[in-house]
Amino acid sequence: MSNLWFLYLFFSALLIFTGIYCLLTMRNLIKLFIAVEVISKGVSLAIIATGAVKHSILLAQTLAITYIVVEVSLVATALALIINIYKKNKSLDIRLLSKLKG
Amino acid sequence: MIIQILLLSGLVIFSILAILLKDLLKAALSLAVASLFLGIIFFRLDAPYAGVFEISVVAGLITVLFALTVALTRKDSEVKEARLTRLAFPLFFVIFLIIDGLVMKSLLQQVPALPAGPETGSFGEVLWKSRTFDLVAQLGVILAGVLAVLALFRKKEEDKDE
């Protein structure tokens, strides 16, 4: 496999790590979802890079675009959830979301 | 090559900023900037359509959605983050950077791959002809998203259990 691929994967892994670090430690719901966005950037970077080094960039483009559409749908759902949660809790703290346990 | 690495570094830096910035609006904006960098990387990788989508939809639409949400939840929504989070991040990041680098370096030439033939046709043909199913699924995802938003913002007075 071309060495260039690993360069892109290296950066993609950095993005995913950053996102997961944020998910693990931060408390603000919106911040958490920004972290999810960061992770998805890492993934779409990996898709396009793979397509580029495999010389099937057209296929990779369609995948990336489809992925972006999925992302939009997810963002809409998640943000609707966040707004609803804010209405209920008057707060965006993830720690308040621990009523269900045991 | 250098430019590409700079762009990639920019992407990572702005993503980190999006996470570390205290102000949510600024965070959303730096996420948009990161998307911009990603879009440019896409262009440079010969993926113009994906680049356009990334810039218009992710940097545009999704940022707007974030901004809207931030605006809607602005009032006294300060969430205190643990201070250690931000302080410890560089440490962890550097550790992971080293691990990541080492892993990727060790993988060089280690992973075999099948040779790929050159692609034929245009973007449109690939999208419409060979990935038609993705379009169906996209419709499904969009439908699901729309219905989800409808369900989550439906009028409350009809709910009997409230």
Add this chain to the structure above:
Amino acid sequence: MAFSFIFIPLLLAACLPLIGKFSKKLIPDVLTNAALAFLLFNSILLIKPVLSRGSFFENINWFGENINLQIALDGFNLFMLFTISLVSLCITLFSIDYLKHYGHQANFYALLLVMVAGMNGLVLVIDLFSVYLFLEVAAVASYALVAFGLGSEELEASFKYLMLSVVASAFILLSITVIFGLTGSLSFQAVARGLQDLNAGLAVGVCLAFFIMGFGLKAALVPFHAWLPDAHPSAPAPISAMLSGLLIKVSGVYALFRIVYSVIGMTPALSRVLMAMGAISIVVAALLALGQNDIKRMLAYSSISQVGYIILGLAIGTPLGIAGGLFHLFNHAVAKGLLFLNSGSIQHITGTRNLNELGGLGKKVPITAGTNLIGALSIAGVPPLAGFWSKLIIIIALVQAKHFGYALVAVLASILTLWYYLLIQRKAFFGPLNERWQKIKEAPFWMTTANIILALLCLLVGIFFTPVFNTWITPAADALARGVQQVLMWGI
């Protein structure tokens, strides 16, 4: 026509919000049930060609031009289609009366149909990226459905579910990308062929780990299970039944094992990893279930435990083990669907799900009590109900493959299972009648009907299990047991 499994629910889902503007209840009810009944009928019709031809592709023409809309049918995915249609039909029947609590039938049904379409699509597709896509279709619909009640618990559960799921699907997609990088293609056939030629143990191993984590989270394998006991109880009862009965099996178990068996190929090492995870799930979740007071939460933990059985059976790798796992998948889908619907009935009747507040309902609501008992005993593995046979086959397969330790775990955990189900039965239905429930009545017609149908299924499949086993399970198990050859055989 196998495409109808995707298009009919999608089209109906697109139309329903508009229909809902002028008919609040009747037309959405009728249309949804009719569509799912048609799909069930369709899946039964398809068994004949699949049995005679083994497996085949189906294409669609667009004004004479051959566009790449292609799906494959074999024993395995037909079996899944049948299970999905059957259980979801019962669930929509139940919803006719149950949805009075929530209103917005049209919207609810539309989301439910999108979820069904997503699951059907996931089962039918023949390339990795489409698996991911339909996974997301079903998942996005399920996030909304979990939060459908819009109470704070529902929202909390839905949000946690979403946030964990997103991480899982990111890893799934990452793994797909790496496989794409290795083989240069995405379709099952090409990837299977490519991976056979390629000696890429390391990269494939990491991909497999990502798949196990991603699909394992969807299937709620311990330690990826934490979202499930929150999300499944919070959803409306029909959706709990849908999620526990179908979604975790389709987007978790089906996807994982289709990829593991048919695309990458099963190895002894992988089998060991998966079996260990299955066994851990069985034990940990069974113990957790014992400590619950909320019926639905107990059922949710039980789902984790039973999925552990399914994975334990499927991961053995012998034909008998696969058959046992798939049979348990079917039985669990039916019985857990039944139990969650029943918990909905209980909530409808009494307004609570807390076991400590219930008591003695059996005298007042004999049908609900009876169907609940049948479902519980079926999952707990009591003869002659269906669940007994599937657990027995799994245990036999474990012994046959000389995994005595796992067999012991499976056996002991089934005692635990029986224990907590009897706990439900005793606390809710037996014993003296709690004064509060003097005036309760049996659940409405459609709710009881759906429960009775599912209970009869548990019973009849248990008694006449040979024909069921031979018609549905054996072809499916054969398809999986052939491993990579199955996918390479497609279309030939």
Add this chain to the structure above:
Amino acid sequence: MMATTLLWPIIFPAVVAIVLFLIPARIKLVREVLAVLSSIILLYLGFALFSLKNLILKADWLGTGIYFDLRLYQFSAFILLALAGFLFLITLYSVIKMYDHPRIREYYGYVFLAAAFSNGAVLANNFILLIFFWEALLITTYALITLGLKPTSHRTAVKSLIIGGLCDFSMIMGIGLIWASTGTLTMDAVHLEPHGLAAAAFILMMIGAIGKAGAMPFHTWIPDAALDAPVTFMAFMPASFEKLLGIYLLARISLDFFELKVGSPMAMVLLIIGAVTIVLAVFMALIQKDFKKLLSFHAISQVGYMILGIGTAIPIGIAGGVFHMINHAMYKTGLFLSAGSVEHRAGTTELKKLGGLAREMPWTAFGFSVCALAISGVWPLNGFVSKEMVFHGALETGYPIFAIAAWVGAIFTFASFLKAGHSVFFGPRSTEVPKTRESEWPIVLPILILAILCITFGVYNKLPLENFIQPVIAGQAEPGQHLDFTAGALNLFTPVAGVSMLCLLMALGLHFYGWKRGGKKAYLASEPIHHLPVLHQLYDLSEARFFDIYEQGVKFLAWLSKIMFKCIDRPIDFIYEKIFVVIGQFFTGLFQKAHNGQYANYLAWTIGGLIAVVWVILQLLP
């Protein structure tokens, strides 16, 4: 006759059970007539099949060597007949005894369901089929115990279910091992030497069998059930059906599936379990204050004789064990039924409150006495014959310790039945029980039938031995050796019989002194003699002289009983009740604490799990 006839004993009672479930609770007569009639039909079927002896039904069922395979032969036909007989007696008895039971509908349904499953288990010639019926019986047991309608019934039912489940699952594992080593699941095709893996299979299968029969340490639910379950259930399941099935399977295991050699380790395991069960349970029985509970401990103790008999692996011992099984089923059912009769009329089974009922309930008293003498092994009743055979077998193994244990058991069995009989039927009339009369005939008749059978099987022991027992053992004898246990069966003048009689006399003596010291009330009738001038002195003297010895003896026995109760019986109970539950609860609590509702926590598990999976997979890569 058609092979499908073999389905009748399974399908017929199952259908009857369903009909009985469906008959509304108010229609009493129809249900009872139907139940009794169907049990008569089953009994007829039992005779018909017994006359046939050999039938095989085999149909493909699951693929991979799992057949729906039923086999009728000497042994199973005999057990089938016995089951039908007991079902008839108990159904007849229940007509009156269970008349007012609020859940009578379920009661009959479960009884017939249990009969269907039992018949299936006996006829099964495929291990999977056997497990199916065997497991199904657990559920009927569970349901029947809950019909006791006591506050603790449910707990006891769950206990029986968990203990039974453990035993059954052990059997499943054993069957798995058998399958792994022989590759077949057909029962009559399996014949193994118990070495290595097969030895493990033997032990596991054996646990399943003796667990059903209720031997130690799988017995703890039976005494609980004595108080919590309907008394007809006690006569039905623990006294007759479960013994028949458990010992049937044990005999199959030790005769057919495995080759049990005299004095081999596996035989020693059986001998030890048998001896321990006899001695411990009889000590437990001795101190019981409740009639039914006393009987239930004897139900455990007597299993010991059967296991001991089979464990000898000598034809006479095995024959004795199997014969003891059928005998025990008869007299123990009779005893439980007479206890039920007493409960029916007197309203209590506490020994303290009862007394002198013999005059008002002469038939019950007669039946009880015969059965009690039979269980104690009094000449010439059936218990004598089978116990002698077991003693002979035990002596022939070369380990007299087991025979001694059996004799010790005999002493205290008789002593405790003297105590029970004395305080319930004989002695002075208790004032706590209002005046009463004999129970109705459907209650008395089964007791009398059983009592007469006990006498017949003893005096005319040729009948059961030649028709039922000897053909079963025939394959076990050396070629050419003629099996005949009837010749010396009733001979009182052998050393073994002498020791047995001595044991009985010791028991009589023990009881005599105990009765004199403890039971002042019971002795009112002989008070005048007691107060005669000279005798009074003599009695006082003897009292003073024997006081110590007896009191010490009694104290020692009571102490021993208590120690055994505390050190052996309760710990076993403790393991079931506490260790499992507490350990389970501990982990449940631990896991529940871990689910604290925090998203970050859950995500951390996920990521941790991912890292672990990656690590393991990389480790496993070649």
